[in-house]
Amino acid sequence: MTTHPLAPLWPPHGVTISCGPISLESVKDEHLPELDALIRAGIHPAGQMPFVVPWTTGTPDEVSRRFMQYHWSIRGSMTPTAWTFETVIRIDGTIVGCQGLSTKNFPETRTGETGSWIGQEFQGRGLGTLARQSMCAFAFDHLGATRITSTSFADNPASLTVSRKIGYHDAGSMDRLTDSGRMTVQQFLTLDPPGFVRPLEPVVVRGSEAIRSMLEIV
Structure with a gap:
C-alpha cells in the first residue's frame, strides 16, 4: 500500500x-x-435511530455538512489528552x-471506546464484527490499551450482537430519553484482553x- 504523502x-x-478482506485506514478528505x-x-x-448521538437526522445536505465538519474537527482537536481515530472500512x-x-x-x-457504522447494502455479512475485532487488536496490541468500552441502545440488537460476539460483557445500563423524545435503555459494555475473541486471520x-x-x- 502506498504511503499517504501527509x-x-x-x-x-x-x-x-488489515485482516483478511478487511482493511482500515484513517478517514481522509478524498474518502x-x-x-x-x-x-x-x-x-x-427510516424511523429508527441506533446512534447515541443522532447525527443522521436532518436533510441529506445537513447530514453531509455535519459529517464533514465532524471529521475535520476531530483531526484538528487530536491531542494526547483527548483524541478520536476514525477509519474507513474497506472490503476488497x-x-x-x-x-x-x-x-x-x-x-x-x-x-x-469503539464506535462504527456500515452502509445498509453491506450489513449482515460479518463486516462490522471483523472491523471491530481489527480495531480492538490495534488498540490492545499496538497502543497498549487494557480496556475497551462500547455503548448501545438495548433496542439495537445488531450492535449488541457484535459486541458480545467478540467478548464484550455488560457493564450496566440506564434508562435514557433520547434527543428524539424516545425512552430507551442505554447499555454499557466493556472488553479486556483476556476476554477478547480475536479474528481467525492475523491483524x-x-x-x-x-x-x-x-x-x-x-
Whole structure:
C-alpha cells in the first residue's frame, strides 16, 4: 500500500490495519464523497435511530455538512489528552463504512471506546464484527490499551450482537430519553484482553510507532 504523502507530517494518515478482506485506514478528505454516498443510500431504517448521538437526522445536505465538519474537527482537536481515530472500512478495496476509537487521557486510563457504522447494502455479512475485532487488536496490541468500552441502545440488537460476539460483557445500563423524545435503555459494555475473541486471520498493522509517538503513548 502506498504511503499517504501527509503521513510524515500527520501520523494517523500513515496507519493501516488489515485482516483478511478487511482493511482500515484513517478517514481522509478524498474518502468523504464515497462515505457521503453510503450515508445518503441509508445506514439504518427510516424511523429508527441506533446512534447515541443522532447525527443522521436532518436533510441529506445537513447530514453531509455535519459529517464533514465532524471529521475535520476531530483531526484538528487530536491531542494526547483527548483524541478520536476514525477509519474507513474497506472490503476488497471498496469503502463500506467507518470504524472509530475514542479516548480521553489514554496514557493514564489505557481505555478507549469503539464506535462504527456500515452502509445498509453491506450489513449482515460479518463486516462490522471483523472491523471491530481489527480495531480492538490495534488498540490492545499496538497502543497498549487494557480496556475497551462500547455503548448501545438495548433496542439495537445488531450492535449488541457484535459486541458480545467478540467478548464484550455488560457493564450496566440506564434508562435514557433520547434527543428524539424516545425512552430507551442505554447499555454499557466493556472488553479486556483476556476476554477478547480475536479474528481467525492475523491483524496486520503498519504505522503504529509514529502515532504512538504523536499521542505520547509509551
